[in-house]
Amino acid sequence: MFSIDHQHKDSHARTGTLLTAHGSVSTPAFVAVATRATVKAVEPEAIRDAGLQIVISNTYHLHLRPGEDTIAKLGGLHTFSGWTGPTMTDSGGFQVFSLGAGKEHGVGKVASIFPDEGTPRTANHYRQGKSLVKLTEEGASFKSIIDGSNQFFSPESVIEIERKLGADIILVLDECTSPLHDYAYTKNAMERTHRWAQRSLNAFNASAGDEAYPNPDQILFGIVQGGAYEDLRKESARVIGGMPFGGFAIGGSLGKSKEEMHHVLDWTIPLLPNDKARHLLGIGEIEDIFAGVRRGVDTFDCAAATRIARNGTVFLKGQPRHRINLRNARFADDPRPIDETCDCFTCQHHSRAYLHHLCRAGEFSFYRLATIHNLRFLVRLMQQIRESITNDCLDELEKEWED
């Protein structure tokens, strides 16, 4: 399922091949976010054309709409969406967290970089909502954001939903914590996550080979929790890493700064089996990709690249944060493509001036064109990273990308 092709000599970075029932993924790789079975604003065929190898959809969103039974009836996610390549489903654990503790704390995976461009805030500043989730040992109760209906996720029900969705790689239900949760809370959540992981494995194994499901060759990934606490992360990596999962994801709170996130990876990854793929959930800024790759992460998913595109921000190497915003007046009559060295559809066909116009006019066609560029940019970045690992010049490449 996963094989290492080349181990970088100076770091934990490695190139590898992740084999799934719907094709292989050359790693390190970026996983495009297709929450509701489509990358926002881009149809699956253009995602393939942009060179994406794998997409990740969300169990929570697809359970609520259109429902896993509908998707199963139509042959599973691949047939349903027309994306025929490797596919993951996240478990919905993070969404449950977002509606619960994350909402109370007003915080995401890394406190200091939430919201995206924000500055560090105090705990009091974060408290801004009321939990919509009731967590018990059995699972998580919550209300549908679509119709207000009562919903319940257990480790077993999530496996069943993901069996019906039929992604190639599926993730267990976990209990996420926020960077503002204390040690005791984080430890309890981690321990529950470990018990849920075992229940998920049991349910997964019990349904193995059941031909009622669309994809008989699914791979189950465990998720390491433990917040930004060293002993908890290490314990979680040992416990989860010791279970017979097909691969591992690193989830939950990654601390209050990029430095803490690096520590979390440094503590976690050396304790995970070397011969299994490692996915870093919800992280995908350029500098974070380098930091993760260097520490042994194989795959990343992140909605930022597509979200910022819809707001006019596109990647361009060498600019501040490797970004420009096409809404800016200086692009109004700029005949050049976003990036003269880019081979994406958008750069091959359209000027900054035209994209600026579409963006200012709020035309939907802009969202697609900007998203395609940003995804292609990440595909090419990952390709460079793979080559630099193979050639043992990752340091040089990372230096080249410092901004």
Place this chain on the structure above:
Amino acid sequence: MFSIDHQHKDSHARTGTLLTAHGSVSTPAFVAVATRATVKAVEPEAIRDAGLQIVISNTYHLHLRPGEDTIAKLGGLHTFSGWTGPTMTDSGGFQVFSLGAGKEHGVGKVASIFPDEGTPRTANHYRQGKSLVKLTEEGASFKSIIDGSNQFFSPESVIEIERKLGADIILVLDECTSPLHDYAYTKNAMERTHRWAQRSLNAFNASAGDEAYPNPDQILFGIVQGGAYEDLRKESARVIGGMPFGGFAIGGSLGKSKEEMHHVLDWTIPLLPNDKARHLLGIGEIEDIFAGVRRGVDTFDCAAATRIARNGTVFLKGQPRHRINLRNARFADDPRPIDETCDCFTCQHHSRAYLHHLCRAGEFSFYRLATIHNLRFLVRLMQQIRESITNDCLDELEKEWED
């Protein structure tokens, strides 16, 4: 510039070839509406792939944003947008009307079918706004909807704007009337339109060959007005038809019913030169296309096909009004394409169930996929119509399309 290929034996219908500086158009043809230099939700390349031959953009919208000077600097509309085929620009006369008399009357081109699905209303019902336009013999003053700035359109300034935009076929500034305007008002507006037509021709001829503009081989179309009054329409057809325009559009009020629209065409078209192309502005429902073709219309533009797509409505022959709405629950698990006989990108790749899901979820990718289908549907309909004219079996085809 326009040549008749085959004259239908039983009607005014004809097939023809409209030659422009950016390619030829086989007529009768549907002109895709690309108001702001993009068909809504679909990039120019996919419009070409769907078989569209020609698009129409809008002088009013492009003047306000990004401005004709910007587009001229970038080489004109073709270079700017990446749509390299035949292109028209409407003059903005209808938009000025919409902000003025049309707003006061709350009415479009045909009273009884505005809004789209509405029932006939009384004049009082229509009066719902205050004009934002001041019309004089010199031209039209109005405020920009984008920044509130004062704007002024004259026949001459519109020609200059359209020269800078560089479409292949450009339309004169006209004064539209509403179906609720009385005879005297309509007559005055028509007479002013005739004076403006002459001024437009003068301005057009004065700027011919000026290499400062991006497209030296533009064709100027006159616009026939006169509301739904027989003697006015005939007079306007004679006057405008007698001027040395490269082609003719039929604009303004087409009455209070489809029958009145048919009368308008019956009065107008026989008085226009037979060897010039005739465009029917803003009309493109299936039955209207047949009615227009039969009466000698060569090209049609209409935003309905793309607008209804974004609301979930797609064309399917044999359904009521040849339409289905993908939002309907019955499509939730329907694995078939919209139309099993359709060769469009959407029908070749995606099921009704997936489209239903994208539509319900409000995904932008839906807008594009539904729009592509509706445009391809009209392209194929026009192809059938051209073949039926050539084979003198238009009656049979029209009967087949009755719903």
